[in-house]
Amino acid sequence: MFRCYLRASTTEQDAERAKTILEEFISDSPAEWYIENHTGTMLNRPILNQLLEDALPNDILLVESVDRLSRLSLDDWETLKSKINDKKLRLVVLDMPTTHQQIAKKGIESEIMYVINNMLIDLMATMARLDQQKRVERIRQGQERAKAQGKRIGGRGINEELHEKVKKRLAANNISVEDIAKLEGCGVATVYRIKKKY
Structure with missing residues (x-):
């Protein structure tokens, strides 16, 4: 049985993006799908x-890449590996062809590849964690630079076009706030905020 795990970090991202290529890989084999939007x-x-x-023992945990499974700290990665090993799952990573041999899992060659794959997966998990740390650092640096330049940090910017349209409708004074919100495709609270501002 394949246990296929798909993950994206936020709800704005498509966690099912790689589902088609995983389906092609497993063909008609029995599979359960586990899809979530959660940070790695x-x-x-x-x-x-x-x-x-x-x-169940000998099920296959299939992921597109190691970073879909883990961007964890070293200690947390060791904990997750222990859980996977305790369940006797075979980890197959689509973009690591050497792990594909775990599907058949036969003979001494398979045992040797298991050891090699564990080292490679550890390396990839470390790289995924470092990539995440670099990304967070770049975001922090960008925010500090923007803040030093007096730019607003966080939140959405003002939609000037929407504000102008709502202002004109409010100035006409012949339509309700609720109707303005419907016409402009925004919330009633947004119209009230614009009304209060202007």
């Missing part, structure tokens, strides 16, 4: 926890 830097993920709870 956290060990405690509801859907991943469900997968580990459902898994």
Whole structure:
């Protein structure tokens, strides 16, 4: 049984982006799908926890790439690996062809590849964690630079076009706030905020 895990960090991202290529890889084999929008830097993920709870010995945990499974700290990665090993899951990473041999899992060659794959997966998990740390650092530096230049940090910028349209409708004084919101495709609270501002 394939236990296919798909993850994206935020709800704005498409967690099912790689589902088609995983489906092609497993062909008609029996599979359960576990899809969630959750950061890979956290060990405690509801859907991943469900997968580990459902898994049976010798099931295959299939992921597109190691960073979909982990951007964890070293200690948390070791904990997750222990959980995977305790369940006797075979980890197959689509973009690491050497792990594909775990599907058949036969003979001494397979045992040797298991050891090699563990080292490679550890390396990829470390690289995913470092990539995440670099990304966070770049964002922090960008925010500090923007703040030093007097730019607003966080939140949405003002939609000037929407503000102008709402202002004109308010100035006409012949339509309700609720109708303005419907016509302009925004919330009533937004219209009230613009009304208060101007």
